[in-house]
Amino acid sequence: MTTIKDIAKVAGVSVTTVSRALNGYPDVSEKTRQKIIEIAKQLNYSPNTLARSLVMNKSKTIGLLVSGMNHSAIKDNFTFEVLTGINDYIAKTDYDLILFSTNSTKQREKTYSQLCRERRVDGVILQGIKTDDPYLTEVVESDIPCVLIDIPIQSDKVGYVTTDNVLGAKKAVQHLIELGHENIAMMNGHDYAFVSKQRLEGFRQAMEEANVAINDDWIVNGEFSEEVAEKKALELFSKHREITAIFCASDLMALGVVKALKQMGLSVPDDVSVVGYDDILLASYVSPSLTTIAQNRFQMGYEAASMLVEMLEGKEAKVVMLRTQLIVRESTKKNQLLKGRM
Amino acid sequence: MTTIKDIAKVAGVSVTTVSRALNGYPDVSEKTRQKIIEIAKQLNYSPNTLARSLVMNKSKTIGLLVSGMNHSAIKDNFTFEVLTGINDYIAKTDYDLILFSTNSTKQREKTYSQLCRERRVDGVILQGIKTDDPYLTEVVESDIPCVLIDIPIQSDKVGYVTTDNVLGAKKAVQHLIELGHENIAMMNGHDYAFVSKQRLEGFRQAMEEANVAINDDWIVNGEFSEEVAEKKALELFSKHREITAIFCASDLMALGVVKALKQMGLSVPDDVSVVGYDDILLASYVSPSLTTIAQNRFQMGYEAASMLVEMLEGKEAKVVMLRTQLIVRESTKKNQLLKGRM
DNA sequence: ATGAAAGCGCTAACAG
């Protein structure tokens, strides 16, 4: 493998000059530069980034720490879409992405900063980790520039990008209220997700502002899983037939809820209206198609990558909050019980 | 940042001893080892893999070169599922994945081996590149261990994993023939994909073996795109109403074909039977659900990663061919025109 | 405009 030493030898100059010529420094005569470039090409030279990184103390790599790249995450390709956005931005820069292959067992062996320092990544993008993950405290304590996705934690070196989950959830619930629903349930994710807390907050705000009573028994956790949500919905609706609408913190769970309802012989949306969250691909294909809150996952990744690269160039960590959009489809309908009244 | 030098100083030994102790060499007394490990922990030491890679001349990283990580690839998350499989295997090893962020413009600037040598990757997994991609010839010429996905090219350092596309397509078409169809069309991908060639071959074999006439005008290319397939199907079926069945080289294209047929007022499967290929998530959710050939994309990634790591440990490059499975759903049905006869 | 020399953090003969 060719090194600058080889080039130097052939060109009859020192390695210093080769290095400077190849890196475009001005203090080398145009003639020598051309000669060196020519020789480099002939010798099929590629710089060794490892050596360069070692001496420059920066690697031009960005670490990607995602939890949610597993077999079960395929239906809801949140992770992939974010990744696509990240990749799209990074492709325009001279950084490369290194995907930390950490499964949960491995994660416990190595700390966050160990992971990052070993590979000497310049910055990190974190996605999909839970609120109780020990990595989270490390992120803030460490001085490695980091951008979080959907995790509202900020510090000097840590920024984040998210959507307005409170407002998003609020829009969803307001939609149900406007349709005349008053007995509204919520299928939330789990207690270890920031988005769950925020979407619950949005649910509460919408209900309170409209003076609709909140029944805490009607708020259950579906673990962001289609199957769990189905089971929980079965329980919920068999106990409380009076519920006419339900807001789900993810489309996947909404799918589970619809399944449960169908099993019970209830019609969506005639008997129960269902709103999801995410606007996953399936949402528009299933029957009935899902009313939902859309968020642009591609953009989330893109913005995260963009912010991180800016931070690496000296800019401040910041917060980016993206818009959501209510998409009305077939799974919601006017409250049938109120038909006479309205 | 702590280095082995710091540890050596504190422990009162040489860096060599530290290196050996930390790397588990046997030729260091248990007492010194324990002391060194203890100090390393206290000093919060992480090894610098860059330095290690430089001297050892291997980086413990695997390059991932995928074309198809873009916004449009979200419906058909082939890429993501393969990636998940790769990640799943790699997570069990001490390798990390580096995602080469190359868009098509950037790709033309740097050659394949430049890309790999710069980052000094130990091996590469390649996915989704076309048959006419200049990278392909480079892969074979280069001596970097490489595993291809769905590209049947083999050499000393190059293996591949794929599914039996000929047989897969054959099964699909035989299914249609068994249902009594004789006027069978094919919506293929494009000429620059190996799988297209193979699936076409399977189509031909099934037809010939059953003595069903092949009409070359009924074989069209949909570019693996839902939209293009829809357009092409519109043309095809308006010219040739006699076609009663069509085999599509991807589910996405099958979706487009179904759309076209619906637009023309034709029913699937009553008027036309449609078979897809891939068994993407949507296949079972759309209406009518899609009869298709399933392939295990997760496993493809997993096997590819596994093969590459084995090669890096000295084993031979090989070929892995995975099974496919015919999944019969609602989009295919007995040929109605033959009802009287059969 | 160019070169000599030092050093990034680590491993690997070799010698003792």
Added chain:
DNA sequence: CTGTTAGCGCTTTCAT
């Protein structure tokens, strides 16, 4: 069992 020495390929003072 341990230390000395050299060197991986590159950048960067500091001279000249």
